[in-house]
Amino acid sequence: MLGNVRGRKSSREKILDAAAELVAEIGAGRLTLDAVAERAGLSKGGLLYNFPSKDALLQAMIQRMIDQVSDAKESLRAQMAPGPNLEARLVATTLLNMCCGGKMQEVATGLMVASAENPRLLDPVRGVISATLEQVKANSDDLDAALLGWLAVEGLSNLEMHNLSPFSDQDRERIVQAINRLLTKGIAK
Incomplete structure (x- = not known):
């Protein structure tokens, strides 16, 4: 990992970890740079050196989530x-593996709330969604199936990410199997 020496986290990573913990606990709206600096064990000046504003910190948190999904x-x-x-199968499997529970869910929800105050925070996410769409379009044997499968996974993962899913575990498994069939066998025409 860049910036790490012998397994130690960089100041930037410590700050992002601390901010993620706080967003998961109290939400992005109540996040303060002072609280992040304290949680990270750094001075506020050290935090400001890496992230000159709360928006810069939130943007870096969003970018880190994008990078984690891309790496996965x-x-x-x-x-x-x-x-x-x-x-489409790669995108579907990645989203379904990463969307449910844990810190990523809490952080994503907190960042979504923060974007209500500053919609531009989600510009990188919009870019990734557009790029993903273009990749799915360019690399699909059955474009209708690929688009429907991707859209279904986005819907399911968004319901789960925001803890709104009405589906039982059995329902979810049925839906995932149907998406996989759609992406591997296509739509009968």
């Missing part, structure tokens, strides 16, 4: 069997 997808690419709609 690329790691999965080496393991996924070739076949139809590979890009």
